[in-house]
Structures are given as C-alpha cells and as structure tokens.
Amino acid sequence: MTSQTIVAIAVPLEAELVERIRAVDPAVTVLYEPELLPPERFPADHAGDPAFKRTADQEERYWAMLKAADVLYGFPNESPDGLARIARENPRLRWVHAMAAGAGGAVRASGLDQQTLQKFKITTSAGVHALPLAEFAALGVLNGLKRTPELARDQAAKVWPQLRTPTRLANGSTLVVTGLGEIGLETARIARALGMKVSGTKRTVEPIEGIEKVTDNAGLTTLLATADAVVNTLPGTPFTEKLFNREVFAAMKPGTVFVNVGRGTVVDEQALLEALENGQVSYACLDVFAVEPLPQDSPLWNHPRVMVSPHTSALSEAENRLIAERFCANLRTVLDGGNPPHLVDTVHFY
Known part of the structure; x- marks a missing residue:
C-alpha cells in the first residue's frame, strides 16, 4: 500500500463508523460523501433505498470519488456491475472489502477475467455474520x-x-x-x-x-x-x-x-x-x-x-459496527504489510 492510502466509502455507513476508519492511521484518507449514498431503510441496508437516484452531477462525483481511491469499502452501488466498472476504470485500485460474507457469487457475476481479478484483493465480511x-x-x-x-x-x-x-x-x-x-x-x-x-x-x-x-x-x-x-x-x-x-x-x-x-x-x-x-x-x-x-x-x-425466511437471518442491528470493526482490523494488517483474512477465492468464488 502507498504511504498515503485513500479509502472511499461506496455504500451507506454511519458517520461515527467512518470516523473509526479514519482513526486507524494518520496515513489513511477517507473519502465519504453521504449525500451520494442511498439512505438505509433498516440497519445494515448496504444497498440502500432503491428509490434513491443521483443527479447527473452526483453520479459523476460518486464515480470520481471511487476512481481516486486505493481501497473501497463496499462494492460500488453494492452490485456486481459496479465492481466490474470500477475494476476497469480505477488502475490504482488495490483492495475492495465486500459487505457480504458470501461475496464470491457477486464477484463471479461481475464477469471479470482472472487477469483483472489478480490486480486487486477482494475480502469478505465472513465471520461477522x-x-x-x-x-x-x-x-x-x-x-x-x-x-x-x-x-x-x-x-x-x-x-x-x-x-x-x-x-x-x-x-x-x-x-x-x-x-x-x-x-x-x-x-x-x-x-x-x-x-x-x-x-x-x-x-x-x-x-x-x-x-x-x-x-x-x-x-x-x-x-x-x-x-x-x-x-x-x-x-x-x-x-x-x-x-x-x-x-x-x-x-x-x-x-x-x-x-x-x-x-x-x-x-x-x-x-x-x-x-x-x-x-x-x-x-x-x-x-x-x-x-x-x-x-x-x-x-x-x-x-x-x-x-x-427472506434471506434475513444474518441481519442484526450490530452488523454495520461489526463490519466496520473487521475492516479496520484488516486495514491495519494491510498498512503493516500483511494480507487481510477472508480473501475471495477467484477460482472457486467463495
């Protein structure tokens, strides 16, 4: 990771948890523009309200923010298509942290080839759930x-x-x-x-x-x-x-x-x-x-x-905090030169 690491928050997240990420190290710059992120309808609603629409200017600002980052907190728009786009358009991207424990399916659905997938790491929130x-x-x-x-x-x-x-x-x-x-x-x-x-x-x-x-x-x-x-x-x-x-x-x-x-x-x-x-x-x-x-x-x-059950058994009011804490620990590991746990296997996609 570079001496100055830029993290972009790509999904809805409470401001106090963003501050926890900022506090990991003085070398970390966190890009966070909550007005560009859809409001949560319930705790840990990582995709946010589907009725939310960015203006053309906001859309441009959202992607500019993500393309300026070394690290993403969440998939862009919480979607495989968002992951595919940022992988193509951000050559400095080094790591993406997924909100899901089983993010392999979304990575596979992105359609990214192995050569592209080897350019950056993708970690999951396995264990949090x-x-x-x-x-x-x-x-x-x-x-x-x-x-x-x-x-x-x-x-x-x-x-x-x-x-x-x-x-x-x-x-x-x-x-x-x-x-x-x-x-x-x-x-x-x-x-x-x-x-x-x-x-x-x-x-x-x-x-x-x-x-x-x-x-x-x-x-x-x-x-x-x-x-x-x-x-x-x-x-x-x-x-x-x-x-x-x-x-x-x-x-x-x-x-x-x-x-x-x-x-x-x-x-x-x-x-x-x-x-x-x-x-x-x-x-x-x-x-x-x-x-x-x-x-x-x-x-x-x-x-x-x-x-x-409508795929909700993993949800809890503590989820956002727990994922942010996991990300902070992983970020510390990466800054210290280590590999974060729970890397997505891009062959078996789990």
Missing part, C-alpha cells in the same frame, strides 16, 4: 425437533389434541454441519451447548476439537445415516451446486430436520420437496433459495413443514 446465522440455525433445528409448525397450526385452529405427541430432545441427538468454517463452527458450538453430537464436512479434512467426525463433501452421505438434523452453511459455487440432491436426501434417516443458511443453489429444491413428502425430511427451515426473491409459485411458500 457467524453468530446470528448460527442462532438462526439453532432456531430451525429446535423448531423441527419440537414440532412448532404443528403447534402453530393447532393454535390457529384452536385445537387441543386429546392425544399428546412427544417431541424430540436436542440433547443426545446428532447434528451434521456441511461447511465447518466460521459459521459452521459457531453453529456446532451452540449445538454442543444443547448437548448435541456434531459431525460435518470440510474441504480440507482434518481433526477439529469438539467435532466427532470430519469428512469432505464426498463423504457426506456416510454422516447422514445417523443425523437427526442437518445444517448447510456452504457457499454457492460450481462445486456445491445442488449438493443436496435426491441421492443425498435419500441417505438421510426418516424424520431428519434440514436447515439452510448457506446458499440456495446448494439445494435441489425439487428433491427437497420430495424428501418432505416421503418423510426423509420432517421439517425444513430455509433462509436462502436458488432464485431470490422466492418465486410466488414456489410450493415452498405454503408447505406446512417449511419455514421461509
């Missing part, structure tokens, strides 16, 4: 084990069943987590606190403290035979496309609870619906989908044993 995602995954597992869809239906119908149906204990049950990264390990931590035994998959197979068995995705079906619940945290890549297919759902024991907080493309949704109908899956809690927003004609909307 681990706790809220893990808490949501735990919610999904417990919903399934405790039969909350049936309870809600009985309550809505004012039915007090004469025959009481038992629920399943989390304690002593087995959870399989696909993707033992930061989100997966946080999910495993919460599950173990509930008394669950946890196994899972990892691209590099190695022992992990507190995890019973670790395999790669090729060994997933061997883990599923004894699983009471499965949580997917995997990103969407060509290597995870429809990993959860008919064969994998068939390998589950009847009544398995399924939760997806990774990416929707990892699941063959038709195969999931079949697994729900034949009883392999007793309940599915889904925060992500192959197509988003979920199409109105998707049968997942009305399925009695499916929870549809």
Whole structure:
C-alpha cells in the first residue's frame, strides 16, 4: 500500500463508523460523501433505498470519488456491475472489502477475467455474520425437533389434541454441519451447548476439537445415516451446486430436520420437496433459495413443514459496527504489510 492510502466509502455507513476508519492511521484518507449514498431503510441496508437516484452531477462525483481511491469499502452501488466498472476504470485500485460474507457469487457475476481479478484483493465480511446465522440455525433445528409448525397450526385452529405427541430432545441427538468454517463452527458450538453430537464436512479434512467426525463433501452421505438434523452453511459455487440432491436426501434417516443458511443453489429444491413428502425430511427451515426473491409459485411458500425466511437471518442491528470493526482490523494488517483474512477465492468464488 502507498504511504498515503485513500479509502472511499461506496455504500451507506454511519458517520461515527467512518470516523473509526479514519482513526486507524494518520496515513489513511477517507473519502465519504453521504449525500451520494442511498439512505438505509433498516440497519445494515448496504444497498440502500432503491428509490434513491443521483443527479447527473452526483453520479459523476460518486464515480470520481471511487476512481481516486486505493481501497473501497463496499462494492460500488453494492452490485456486481459496479465492481466490474470500477475494476476497469480505477488502475490504482488495490483492495475492495465486500459487505457480504458470501461475496464470491457477486464477484463471479461481475464477469471479470482472472487477469483483472489478480490486480486487486477482494475480502469478505465472513465471520461477522457467524453468530446470528448460527442462532438462526439453532432456531430451525429446535423448531423441527419440537414440532412448532404443528403447534402453530393447532393454535390457529384452536385445537387441543386429546392425544399428546412427544417431541424430540436436542440433547443426545446428532447434528451434521456441511461447511465447518466460521459459521459452521459457531453453529456446532451452540449445538454442543444443547448437548448435541456434531459431525460435518470440510474441504480440507482434518481433526477439529469438539467435532466427532470430519469428512469432505464426498463423504457426506456416510454422516447422514445417523443425523437427526442437518445444517448447510456452504457457499454457492460450481462445486456445491445442488449438493443436496435426491441421492443425498435419500441417505438421510426418516424424520431428519434440514436447515439452510448457506446458499440456495446448494439445494435441489425439487428433491427437497420430495424428501418432505416421503418423510426423509420432517421439517425444513430455509433462509436462502436458488432464485431470490422466492418465486410466488414456489410450493415452498405454503408447505406446512417449511419455514421461509427472506434471506434475513444474518441481519442484526450490530452488523454495520461489526463490519466496520473487521475492516479496520484488516486495514491495519494491510498498512503493516500483511494480507487481510477472508480473501475471495477467484477460482472457486467463495
């Protein structure tokens, strides 16, 4: 990085958090023009209000600001097209920090070639979202084990069943987590606190403290035979496309609870619906989908044993602060000559 590092704030961010970035080092100049950024509609609304439109003059100023920077906080206009444009038009660009934990898909969607992608680093906000995602995954597992869809239906119908149906204990049950990264390990931590035994998959197979068995995705079906619940945290890549297919759902024991907080493309949704109908899956809690927003004609909307969450499980009021703190730590590392963590893999795009 040059002796004077220029950071441009490309997405909505509170002024006090911008000041935290300025305070990292006297050699850092932060370009921040809030009137050029769309207002947030809710905490951590990185894209901002879609009704916001810049004037021609404001549009010119926005891109001039970004083209003057060595580092961008956020993708321009929070879009793959914005990333592609700034990569073409800013030869001094050295690093872009993405707001998303799974920014690889957006990088791939930018269409940038490998030669261009090697000219600058792209980091993600992976880890910032681990706790809220893990808490949501735990919610999904417990919903399934405790039969909350049936309870809600009985309550809505004012039915007090004469025959009481038992629920399943989390304690002593087995959870399989696909993707033992930061989100997966946080999910495993919460599950173990509930008394669950946890196994899972990892691209590099190695022992992990507190995890019973670790395999790669090729060994997933061997883990599923004894699983009471499965949580997917995997990103969407060509290597995870429809990993959860008919064969994998068939390998589950009847009544398995399924939760997806990774990416929707990892699941063959038709195969999931079949697994729900034949009883392999007793309940599915889904925060992500192959197509988003979920199409109105998707049968997942009305399925009695499916929870549809509109890709919001990672959101928390603390998100902007946590991402800014992560960026500040990364900026310090870069200024000191190191490589920041959570670099996007531009081959596998995660």
